């Protein structure tokens with residue numbers, strides 16, 4: 115939301131390509147790789163998941179010296195299909211892996227990072243990641259040996275009934291084993307800092323820190339071309355998960371502040387000017403940044419208000435008891451496995467966020 119702008123004046127979210135929108139909505143296939151600007155290509159890379167996000171949107175940029183830079187290369191699947199898809203795109207543009215000057219990864223999750231690690235290992239392509247996510251990955255790797263015990267302790271603190279604990283412990287272990295949760299350290303060649311200008315000759319791409327989804331999540335902004343690469347911070351159809359890079363003091367607060375960080379770029383939208391082209395990590399390219407920021411913020415504020423309301427009625431209730439009294443789309447009693455774990459984690463994060471706001475007198 116641009117502060118002060120009434121909701122009905124927000125420019126509606128508009129997909130820039132119906133084919134991309136269909137692929138996301140219907141799950142029927144993967145959109146084609148395509149040119150989306152001068153020296154700029156989009157390469158959808160399958161995630162291998164049965165549910166959205168079914169593919170990661172990877173972006174290839176050419177600099178004025180002919181070097182190539184790849185944003186969020188995607189999953190490195192066991193069959194090597196995504197490696198082959200990247201090679202095919204490079205060949206199409208008259209290049210090869212040898213012309214890759216670097217990869218830039220918005221955050222530590224495997225569906226953005228893993229293929230970058232392959233390119234680093236096999237082709238010596240420098241990998242750039244925000245220093246806070248390199249640090250977060252190191253902490254996750256360090257915590258890995260005690261992960262099962264930590265989960266058990268957390269379920270206890272949350273007041274999870276005995277009969278539900280085993281299934282939740284299994285769900286947490288499953289996430290780690292499947293690689294959804296990062297359990298290995300990353301060795302980035304370039305550690306990015308807030309507001310840093312990327313070394314891409316002829317392009318003005320700047321690091322916009324957007325912590326919340328993970329502690330070191332970044333967006334990339336080009337104010338000349340009016341392009342905003344949002345990674346998993348802002349997506350056209352999903353509300354990104356929060357606090358998915360290990361424990362942080364207030365992931366919800368970080369995330370909400372990171373939505374505010376997008377507002378200067380939303381402010382340029384008018385009735386005749388669609389403003390920034392948003393290039394997300396999943397879904398499809400879109401305009402209507404202000405509306406999407408607004409919708410996403412409202413979703414989280416609503417949840418915070420719900421948690422505040424149940425806490426007001428029962429201040430000593432456990433996280434489990436809070437979560438039971440909150441509205442979940444599927445219904446709390448129907449939540450299981452990862453979804454139940456995520457509902458409890460969200461409730462806990464909102465409670466922490468509310469306590470911090472209260473302590474700060476907001």
Ligand SMILES: [Zn+2]
Pocket residue numbers: 221223327346
């Ligand atoms: Zn992610």
Ligand SMILES: [Zn+2]
Pocket residue numbers: 167223225226346395396
């Ligand atoms: Zn992702």
